[in-house]
Amino acid sequence: MNNTPLVRLTDKGLFCEAGGFYVDPSKSVDKALITHAHSDHARPGSKSYLTVKQGGLLLKHRLGRRINIETINYNQEISLDGVKVSFHPAGHILGSSQIRIEYKGEVWVISGDYKIEEDFTCEKFAPVKCHTFITESTFGLPIYKWAEQKELFNEINSWWKRNKEAGITSIIFSYALGKSQRVIAGLDESIGPIYTHPAVEDINVCYRESGIKLSATKNLNEFIDEYHSPGAMVIAPPSTDFSQWANKFHFYSSAFVSGWMLIRKNRKRTSFDRGFPLSDHADWEGLLQGVKHSEADRILVTHGFSSPFVKWLREEGINAEVLQ
Ligand SMILES: [Zn+2]
Structure with a gap:
């Protein structure tokens, strides 16, 4: 039996070996799927980029007009070496996406940065069910509660x-x-x-x-x-x-x-x-909602207050780990 996880963290970032692609890679790779155009997620130097239509202009603005970029619609499913991939609104900034990855019946979602609250300048966060949810935790402490x-x-x-x-x-x-x-x-x-x-x-x-x-x-x-x-x-x-x-x-x-x-x-x-204090990230309650609505069996936490967030989730009986 092959125990390689569908997505794993490598020195170049999150890698899906079966599909031959990286998500928001930190170094140059052949195929980069980009959740959004902020510089800690979209980096120059990769051979090809894939993102949603709404984020295409921003990615070109950030990485240069000459990048090799393909764009797809939200919710549109494509196959990369037999792995089903689709992008879903993350509500963070224009064109921000959660990326859904499905292979042999197993579904992973990589949240990228997200917020639940409505924002008139981008598509509203859309929960996506999965088995494993990789969530950010920038504001993963209970003190972070945004005002209306x-x-x-x-x-x-x-x-x-x-x-x-x-x-x-x-x-x-x-x-x-x-x-x-x-x-x-x-x-x-x-x-x-x-x-x-x-x-x-x-x-x-x-x-x-x-x-x-x-x-x-x-x-x-x-x-x-x-x-x-x-x-x-x-x-x-x-x-x-x-x-x-x-x-x-x-x-x-x-x-x-x-x-x-x-x-x-x-x-x-x-x-x-x-x-x-106006943020484009989910506050504590927003992160909990993100986790809950994913209905995932396993939560992997990255980007932010990962340890305290994981500790809290575990105390609630949720299978959670810090994604190192
Ligand atoms: Zn961001």
């Missing part, structure tokens, strides 16, 4: 409004791919104009070309010397040299939008005036 996004957007818009009344610019720092577009989609355009750092605007273009409706934005040249637009909202990636770039706006208030702000927002150590 409606409440958070109200807070963000009120903060912007108050800044406008005070005659200052609001600057939101958020990841260029996914989070920034979600923020833009939730902003109240009636408050004022929305400007974007070019790194964010490039991704906005991909989103709009993929049919996602975003509020109107204007690209801000990153080489501007100074900028006066009291009352405007500016969206920039956190990698932008915060103080140097932000100082071009003279009078501003800054905020960082990230799930990590849930525990940091009240600390004085953060260099931002505000923190809004």
Whole structure:
């Protein structure tokens, strides 16, 4: 009897030997199946890439126009060396997928990054039943519980409004791919104009070309010397040299939008005036829902607080292991 698991972790990442492919490989491989275009999942150098249609433009934007890429629809089943493969919405960012792998009656699902909550800039998470579920655990501790996004957007818009009344610019720092577009989609355009750092605007273009409706934005040249637009909202990636770039706006208030702000927002150590804990990952309850809805016999946990999450699952009688 062959005891090789259908999917195993190798030095190049998750490998399905029977199908001859890797999922989100960390190094160059012949065939890479990509759950989504974030840089810790989509890396350059592989001979061929497979992802969903909604993620194709983003992958090309990230890895270069000349990559050898094939795209398929969500829920479309294909065969790779006799292994059935399909992609299903993960609700994380545009084009994010869980990958279902079936061979000789055994089904595995690799979640990639996911969130359960609805997001108007991507397809909603769709549970997929399987025997083995490989789940992320970025926020796999009970302290991580997200507020309703409606409440958070109200807070963000009120903060912007108050800044406008005070005659200052609001600057939101958020990841260029996914989070920034979600923020833009939730902003109240009636408050004022929305400007974007070019790194964010490039991704906005991909989103709009993929049919996602975003509020109107204007690209801000990153080489501007100074900028006066009291009352405007500016969206920039956190990698932008915060103080140097932000100082071009003279009078501003800054905020960082990230799930990590849930525990940091009240600390004085953060260099931002505000923190809004909006995340594109499942919170603790979301992870538990992901596990439950998979109806899997076995849970393999990766990416994040894997050990405490596995410990908790085991105490609940669930067969779980850390995927080392
Ligand atoms: Zn991601």
